[in-house]
Amino acid sequence: MAKLNLKSHKNKIKQNSVTGTIFYACICAILILFTIVLSFVICWTLLNSLKDGFDLEDGNYFGLPNLSAYPNHGIFDNFVNILLNFKIRVGLQTYYSSIFGEIVCPAKEVSYLEMLGYTLVYAGVGALFQAVLPAIVAFMLCKYRFKVSKIIYAIALVVYIIPIVGNYPAMITLMRDLGIYNTLHGSLIQKFNFFGMYFFVFYAYFENYSDSYLEAAEIDGATQLNCLTRIALPMASKLIATVFLISFVNLWNDYQSPLLYMPSYPTLAYAIYVLCTTSGNNISIVVTSSMKFAGVICTSLPIVLLFIFLKDKLMTNLSLGGVKE
Numbered sequence: 001m002a003k004l005n006l007k008s009h010k011n012k013i014k015q016n017s018v019t020g021t022i023f024y025a026c027i028c029a030i031l032i033l034f035t036i037v038l039s040f041v042i043c044w045t046l047l048n049s050l051k052d053g054f055d056l057e058d059g060n061y062f063g064l065p066n067l068s069a070y071p072n073h074g075i076f077d078n079f080v081n082i083l084l085n086f087k088i089r090v091g092l093q094t095y096y097s098s099i100f101g102e103i104v105c106p107a108k109e110v111s112y113l114e115m116l117g118y119t120l121v122y123a124g125v126g127a128l129f130q131a132v133l134p135a136i137v138a139f140m141l142c143k144y145r146f147k148v149s150k151i152i153y154a155i156a157l158v159v160y161i162i163p164i165v166g167n168y169p170a171m172i173t174l175m176r177d178l179g180i181y182n183t184l185h186g187s188l189i190q191k192f193n194f195f196g197m198y199f200f201v202f203y204a205y206f207e208n209y210s211d212s213y214l215e216a217a218e219i220d221g222a223t224q225l226n227c228l229t230r231i232a233l234p235m236a237s238k239l240i241a242t243v244f245l246i247s248f249v250n251l252w253n254d255y256q257s258p259l260l261y262m263p264s265y266p267t268l269a270y271a272i273y274v275l276c277t278t279s280g281n282n283i284s285i286v287v288t289s290s291m292k293f294a295g296v297i298c299t300s301l302p303i304v305l306l307f308i309f310l311k312d313k314l315m316t317n318l319s320l321g322g323v324k325e
Contacts, residue, residue, distance in 0.1 A: 001137070045079075045297060049078055049296075050078070050290075052077075055070060079297075079298060083298065086112050086295070089112050091107050092106060092107045097179045105182050112268075113264050115267055118184065119252060121184060122187060123251035125191075126187075128244060128245050130198065130238050130243065131241075132244040134198045138203040138205070142207050143211070160195065160199075181264060182261070186262065187257065190261070191251075198247075202243075204237070206232070214227050214236070217231055248306070252303055254267070254269055255269035271295070275292055284317070
């Protein structure tokens with residue numbers, strides 16, 4: 001009987017091993033296929049960005065750039081036109097504020113480099129707010145059990161659960177009344193809050209955070225502010241960096257919010273939206289299909305480089321250093 005049970009156990013182990021091998025082989029095949037498709041799309045986009053617009057119109061979608069047929073076209077002309085000559089014409093913006101009266105934003109042309117600056121400020125500062133503020137509030141609610149801490153947590157939970165679709169008209173009206181509509185700092189003020197999914201991520205992190213760190217620092221004479229800035233936040237730096245990078249990528253690709261709340265300060269994502277959807281009424285150059293490919297490459301390249309150099313931060317282990325209780 002013991003021999004039969006041992007043989008049955010070995011058969012089960014062998015069967016599980018075969019099943020696991022098949023499962024991992026299928027996962028690897030899917031990932032390899034996904035990598036091939038994604039690599040093909042990237043290479044195809046880069047290849048078409050080097051062509052002349054007439055080259056694509058002649059049906060050369062997958063071949064090399066035909067420079068001999070278009071001698072006046074340099075291989076990097078599309079990138080030069082996008083970086084130096086592409087501008088968006090922003091119309092006159094006039095709105096009424098119940099506090100400041102009529103506010104007029106003049107018409108202007110915004111270059112690609114200016115849009116790059118707006119994007120860096122919008123995505124960089126906004127991501128910093130979305131990474132640091134939830135961490136601070138989550139730490140305070142976890143480590144300082146004051147009377148309204150549960151109420152604040154409940155409010156954050158309700159705000160996260162309830163859908164806010166349809167709040168755009170009310171938000172625009174509020175921003176106009178406060179005089180911060182169509183301003184870069186007004187859009188950043190919107191990001192200055194701790195609500196959202198990352199608040200609960202930080203809350204779960206600090207719930208498992210040992211009080212021994214803070215108690216040892218207080219014995220050595222550290223203030224509460226020092227405990228926050230020199231112990232808690234540095235120990236959560238990996239998590240904060242990960243949240244910052246994810247938020248930065250999301251804000252970099254966001255075109256809807258700049259379109260609604262700061263139309264006079266277009267970002268690169270909004271520039272791509274305009275580049276691919278308009279017929280030239282509010283842009284400074286005649287856009288060809290090759291320029292659209294070049295614009296996509298120019299806009300996505302910073303994010304690709306950011307991921308290449310900081311991928312270890314995104315993939316890192318977020319475990320907390322141990323203190324034996």
